[in-house]
Amino acid sequence: MPRDEVGATGDGATGDGATGDGATGDGATGAEAMDRPVPSAPGDNRAWGSDAIADVLRAMEIPFVALNPGASYRGLHDSLVNRLGNTAPQMLVCLHEEHAVAVAHGYWKACGRPMAAALHSNVGLMHGTMAIFNAWCDRAPVLVLGATGPVDAARRRPWIDWIHSVQDQGALVRPYVKWDAQPASVGAAREGLLRAWQIARSAPCGPVYVNLDAGLQEAPIPEMPAAPDMARYAPPSAGVPDAALVERAAGMLRGASRVVMLVGRVGRDGASWAARVRLAEAIGARVGTDLKLPACFPTDHALHVGAPGTFASAELAAALREAEVVLALDPVDLGGTLRAAGAEVGGPRVILASQDQRLHNGWSFDHGALPPADLSFDCGPDAVVDALCAAMGLGGEGGAPAAARDAAVPAVSDGLLTITGIAASLKRVTAGRDVTLIRVPLGWDGGLWAFRHPLDYLGQDGGGGIGSGPGMAVGAALGLRGSGRLPVAVLGDGDTLMGLSALWTAAHYRVPLLVIVSNNRSFFNDEVHQERVARERGRPVENKWVGQAISDPDPDFAVLARGLGVHGIGPVGDEAALDAALRDAVARVEAGETVLVDARVAPGYAPAMASALTREGHGKG
Incomplete structure (x- = not known):
């Protein structure tokens, strides 16, 4: 990925705990300390197709494979665990395939290092398609591993293997990946992975998909092929302008x-x-x-x-x-x-x-x-x-990014909490810290928070759908470990509800992360649309909330978060209460916890954003 390394971790390739030889050592902490397998018995020299595939993933220095488990790649799963010891790459269990791709997407946005996601068969790929589309629109290099089969119909189990096998699985995502393959041999699988890895990281970057035949994974092979020389499969160097x-x-x-x-x-x-x-x-x-x-x-x-x-x-x-x-x-x-x-x-x-x-x-x-x-x-x-x-004869001095935050902090405002109040409270509580805003909700005004460093803000998801925020926040927070920055995602309530279970992955792998839910208890952007249509047609704008409200009952985000192992705080409804909640939350995140704060805001957007959305319109948000 030419000149796109953001350097969230001090050493890039090893900043997330992976080491050159794939060992984490006895002192591993955080994610690397989780899910440690029992070592395989010595003296077993048998080799399988998936072992050769797993060796290529290690040679590619992929740090993590985010996945929701599936039988179609049980062979590869076994190789990652019992051949590689679940390290370099390490599997990250996710509760939905869309979250798995979102985690990989967010990780790249934070540290500039691609990782992989694995999706089970056709059904898992269909679950993950929205997240793949996000990565495509955001030009994010994600290696998506899939599986099917067995392709050989004579080897399929009754019913389940048949409904989970399709003639051309890559067709589900071909319009929004840079390249896809369904290799038919171990040699072709290894070459396909190398080609995919090269293409994903070549500018302009984007996701790729490699679909592995279950029969190929589980077939014995006479000997293990040599590890590829990755220096010979690097992406091409950046072009020089005329x-x-x-x-x-x-x-x-x-x-x-x-x-x-x-x-x-x-x-x-x-x-x-x-x-x-x-x-x-x-x-x-x-x-x-x-x-x-x-x-x-x-x-x-x-x-x-x-x-x-x-x-x-x-x-x-x-x-x-x-x-x-x-x-x-x-x-x-x-x-x-x-x-x-x-x-x-x-x-x-x-x-x-x-x-x-x-x-x-x-x-x-x-x-x-x-x-x-x-x-x-x-x-x-x-x-x-x-x-x-x-x-133009410009020297190389000056213009370096400055990470310092504003010295002045806003005073506490009375009344109902707003999106502007969330920004003000966050400024007060995090003064003097380097904060990475992983995401902000649609109603956020860009003038609420100054960006002075490449890691001050990581942008949106690319495809403009809903539900990506929690998964991308988990991946970004994982990529920010060791950067000295506080990872904060301010998410809408609809986005959070659709992707909430992604936060279990952060809790399980001990990923420090602060999620603030800007909770207006509505799919409010669609209220804006319905108000606009009603005014154009001379109909009651008072009905704009019908079919949009997320209330009666109001989801209790703090309770839902605690059910996933995340520390939940709230709901809070004014700036003074939010200040207290955020002080507690920040201390917990800095101690290594995943924390969610339910901030109940008055319906509406920051004034500048409301004006822009009224002028331009927008999709669901």
């Missing part, structure tokens, strides 16, 4: 007095962050960022225009209309953003740096509207920024 095109782009930027830089899917290491800041400062570019994506530019910088949001703010839209040149660094839906701002036709000249068109297909419209581009670079945006800095 020098003549760089000079043309630099000339356009030098000659413009009004430049807007739209920052999207970019590298999240410190060097990339600093280069973007240097370039923006050198050309005086106003900068727009996106709450759908992780932090990529300091949002309290004087050049940052408006607050980051799910849609472009009114300030950013105005800046786009006034701009002479837009430097687009792989933003999500550039065409739609320009069109909504009124800057598409007769608007600014556009310099586009993106390889995303390599993934566009005829099934999904996740690519957004077709953007105009006067200059287009078919390479990663970080390479273009570096080349522009060099062409």
